[in-house]
Amino acid sequence: MRKILEIIVHCTATFADQRVTVADIARWHKQRGWKTIGYHYVVDQDGNVFPGRPLEQAGAHCLDHNKNSIGVVYCGGLNAEGKPADTRTDAQKAALLGLLTDLKQRFPEAVIHGHRDFAKKACPCFDATSEYAAL
Ligand SMILES: [Zn+2]
Known part of the structure; x- marks a missing residue:
């Protein structure tokens, strides 16, 4: 197994009610030009973890x-106007x-971050570092 030092949370940057599958993201x-889906886990709006x-x-x-990281993505991240927003459902929050x-x-060595900690992006559209600091 690789050494895991970071767990990085993302959003798919798709609309809140848009259904996105592992196959969609892989495509x-x-x-x-990547060999397959870049993330290790996908959490949909119903709280399913794929x-x-x-x-x-x-x-x-x-x-x-x-x-040295694991990538976790939840489906969503854009509001109806197409602007970055924390669109996580209660089921998604629980599953995450x-x-x-x-x-x-x-x-246990891994530190949880949001993608935005490392890039000039809104992703994942909430403060993952603070929200999961106590885990
Ligand atoms: Zn991201």
Whole structure:
């Protein structure tokens, strides 16, 4: 297993009510020239957690931070006007909390961040670092 030092939270930057599957994201990422989906987990609006790229493989989700991180994405992140917004449903919040709690137990050294901590982006449209600081 790779050494995991960071868990980085993302949004898909799609509309709040837009259904996005692992296959959709894999297709978008292949169009960018990546071998498959760049994230390791996808959390949909109903709180389902889907596996993406295998954890053993470095992801493609955060420039200069992929080698030793896990990428987690929730579906959403854009409001009806197409502006960045925290669109997480209650089910998504619960599922994210459960997934991140589990990952922190498996990789205690890892620090949880939002993508925006490392890039000039709104992603994931909330302060993940503060929200999950106590995990
Ligand atoms: Zn991101």
